[in-house]
Each structure stands twice: as C-alpha cells, then as structure tokens.
Amino acid sequence: xxxxxxxxxxxxxxxxxxxxxINPHVDEWEEAEAFPAHELFKKMxxxxxxxxxxxxxxxxxxxxxxxxxxxxxxxxxxNCGGVAMAIGVQTSMSTPALARFGTDELCRDYLVPAxxxxxxxxxxxxxxxxxxxxxxxxxxxxxxxxxxxxxGSKMFIxxxxxxxxxxxxxxxxxxxxxxxxxxxxxxxxxxxxxxTKIRKMGxxxxxxxxxxxxxxxxxQRNLIGEENLGFIHQMxxxxxxxxxxxxxGIGVMTRAIExxxxxxxxxKAFGKSILDNQVVxxxxxxxxxxxxxxxxxxxxxxxxxxSGEDVTMLASMAKLKVGRTQRLVMDNCLQYWGGHGYxxxxxxxRRFRDYRLTSIGGGADEVMLQVISKIMGISPA
Numbered sequence: 001x002x003x004x005x006x007x008x009x010x011x012x013x014x015x016x017x018x019x020x021x022i023n024p025h026v027d028e029w030e031e032a033e034a035f036p037a038h039e040l041f042k043k044m045x046x047x048x049x050x051x052x053x054x055x056x057x058x059x060x061x062x063x064x065x066x067x068x069x070x071x072x073x074x075x076x077x078x079n080c081g082g083v084a085m086a087i088g089v090q091t092s093m094s095t096p097a098l099a100r101f102g103t104d105e106l107c108r109d110y111l112v113p114a115x116x117x118x119x120x121x122x123x124x125x126x127x128x129x130x131x132x133x134x135x136x137x138x139x140x141x142x143x144x145x146x147x148x149x150x151x152g153s154k155m156f157i158x159x160x161x162x163x164x165x166x167x168x169x170x171x172x173x174x175x176x177x178x179x180x181x182x183x184x185x186x187x188x189x190x191x192x193x194x195x196t197k198i199r200k201m202g203x204x205x206x207x208x209x210x211x212x213x214x215x216x217x218x219x220q221r222n223l224i225g226e227e228n229l230g231f232i233h234q235m236x237x238x239x240x241x242x243x244x245x246x247x248x249g250i251g252v253m254t255r256a257i258e259x260x261x262x263x264x265x266x267x268k269a270f271g272k273s274i275l276d277n278q279v280v281x282x283x284x285x286x287x288x289x290x291x292x293x294x295x296x297x298x299x300x301x302x303x304x305x306x307s308g309e310d311v312t313m314l315a316s317m318a319k320l321k322v323g324r325t326q327r328l329v330m331d332n333c334l335q336y337w338g339g340h341g342y343x344x345x346x347x348x349x350r351r352f353r354d355y356r357l358t359s360i361g362g363g364a365d366e367v368m369l370q371v372i373s374k375i376m377g378i379s380p381a
Contacts, residue, residue, distance in 0.1 A: 001299035029205040045117030076251020081354030082206030092244035094121040101225030122163035132367040141170040160209025182230040192216040202353030242319035249322035320368035323359030
C-alpha cells in the first residue's frame with residue numbers, strides 16, 4: 001500500500017482536531033455516559049471528516065477507502081473508545097450500503113445530512129437472540145399500502161439514544177433466511193419506537209440502547225437497494241466495519257504501547273527503571289511486532305478492496321487479529337503500570353475496558369473464525 005502526502009495530511013488534520021475538540025472533554029463525557037454527538041459531528045463535518053470516502057455529489061470527498069482507513073487509525077488517538085466507535089458507526093457501519101445501493105433520492109435525503117453532520121446515524125442488526133448470527137434475526141417489516149410496518153427490537157445499538165435515523169435490517173418475506181431480509185432507513189422519532197439505555201463495563205461515553213418497534217410505519221421508498229437482498233448488502237457493509245475496527249485498533253495499540261514505554265522509563269524499582277528489565281522491553285518489542293503484522297494484513301485488505309475484490313476473508317482475519325491483539329496489548333501494558341494502571345482514571349485501565357469489546361462486537365472472534373474456515377473450505381457446516 002503506497003501512501004501519499006494527502007494521506008498523511010488527513011491523518012494529521014484529524015489528530016489536531018482530536019487533541020483540540022475531543023480529548024479535553026473525554027473525562028466529562030465518560031462521566032456523563034454520553035457525548036454530544038450532534039454538536040461534535042457538525043464540527044467534524046466542517047473539516048470533511050464524515051465523508052472522506054463518500055461520493056462528491058452528496059458532499060463527500062470522493063477519495064478511495066485507503067484515505068478513510070488512515071482517518072480510522074487516527075481515531076485510535078481519542079482517549080476513549082466510545083467516541084471513536086460512535087464516529088465509526090456514522091462513517092463506516094451505517095452509511096456504506098446507502099452510498100453504494102441507495103437511490104439518488106434516498107442519498108440526498110439521508111446521506112447528505114449524515115455527511116454534513118446534520119443527522120446522527122445508527123445501525124440496527126443485532127437483536128437479543130440474534131447477535132453474530134445475523135440470519136436468525138426476527139424483526140419484520142410487512143407491506144401495508146405504500147409503507148412498511150415494522151415490529152421487533154434491536155439490541156446494543158451504538159448511538160441508539162441520539163440517532164436520527166437507523167439503517168435497519170428486517171425480514172421482509174418468508175423465504176430462506178439469507179434471501180428474506182432488507183435494509184430499511186427508519187426515522188428514530190417515528191411513532192411506535194421506544195428505547196432503553198444499556199449500561200456497559202466500558203465504552204462509557206457511547207450511548208447504547210435497546211430499541212423496540214411497535215407497528216412503526218416507514219415509506220417503502222426508504223428501502224436500500226433491492227428488497228430481500230439486505231443480507232448480502234449488509235455482508236458487504238460488514239467488510240468496512242471490520243476494516244474500521246482493525247484500523248482504529250492500530251492507532252489505539254500504538255498509543256498504549258508508547259504511553260507504557262514512557263511510564264516504565266520513568267517508573268523506578270529496585271534501582272532501575274521498569275523498562276530496563278529485559279522481560280519488559282522484550283515484551284513491548286513483541287507487542288509492537290504484533291501491531292506491525294496487523295498493519296500488513298489490514299493494508300493488504302484495503303488495497304484489494306480498492307481494486308474491487310471481495311475481501312471478506314481478509315477483513316474477517318483483520319477483525320479477528322485486532323480483537324485478540326488488543327486484549328494481549330492492553331493486558332500486558334496494564335501489568336507494567338502496576339497499581340497505577342488498575343485505577344479507574346488511568347488511560348490504560350480505560351483502554352483495557354473499552355477494547356475488550358472488539359472480540360465480541362461487530363462479529364465475535366468465533367464468528368470470524370467460522371467465516372474464514374468456510375471460505376477456506378474446511379468447515380463442515
């Protein structure tokens with residue numbers, strides 16, 4: 001993957017924004033268990049950060065996915081996981097299918113305000129009884145006149161309490177489970193929608209909700225792409241979600257390792273710095289090697305994605321790798337911070353809590369392995 005000065009400028013610009021507009025407020029937002037999404041997204045939109053890879057005709061920059069990935073790496077420099085995750089939902093999880101398969105009218109009504117920071121988006125796939133097993137979801141949309149009428153619920157919805165719109169995956173027929181689903185844009189202020197806040201062990205600054213639909217009417221024109229092809233559309237959208245997780249994780253782990261080096265260099269015990277112990281600097285060198293290996297895997301996937309290839313396997317491998325590597329990095333770094341790392345306010349403590357989610361959300365590690373083994377042709381299922 002060859003990077004240009006423009007790639008570096010986007011990352012530098014976003015890092016500058018993060019240090020000025022996000023990190024000074026992180027502790028306050030973590031305490032409040034929410035951040036002002038509309039306010040922050042509007043500020044980000046003024047710099048073009050919400051539409052880097054989106055079409056120019058809808059207010060985006062029209063750049064290829066490598067530029068968006070560089071921005072995702074920079075998001076790892078945010079001092080908490082919740083805000084970075086919420087931004088990723090806006091840019092890489094709830095809008096790719098709309099940009100790719102949506103009608104011009106739909107894109108002008110929904111994608112344009114998302115890129116402009118005038119609306120907050122969420123993605124509705126997971127349900128209480130259907131997390132990584134997407135095919136088993138039960139939320140259904142039946143036709144009635146010119147509308148869909150939606151009943152069901154969605155679980156663990158990031159931005160769920162603040163979002164203006166949901167990209168919702170619903171059953172729209174009684175056919176086979178991989179051919180009976182559709183992606184539908186649902187206004188979150190529609191009559192019949194109710195929400196319940198979910199408290200978490202990490203990602204505190206991100207509002208998370210369970211969302212209920214009781215005879216919610218949505219115009220049929222809010223369908224993204226073709227009816228009953230939603231499962232396929234969502235699988236393609238998942239590719240960007242998984243690559244986003246890997247890219248953000250590179251930034252997160254790089255910063256965690258750097259901060260741990262700084263801390264262990266200054267912290268003295270038994271007459272020398274903690275860092276001078278071979279077991280410590282060898283382990284940190286090993287962890288940095290793991291991060292570099294993830295980079296190689298991610299940029300290989302991004303390069304192929306840009307050329308139009310199916311990167312389901314590589315994106316799933318990158319998602320698997322980042323989840324497991326983050327757990328390894330955060331656990332080892334926290335150990336070297338000792339008691340100072342175990343306190344709630346410590347940056348490594350927050351990263352330890354926040355990024356444990358990566359191996360669970362967006363497709364658990366076990367599901368990534370299932371996807372990879374099926375593509376390899378070695379799964380009996």
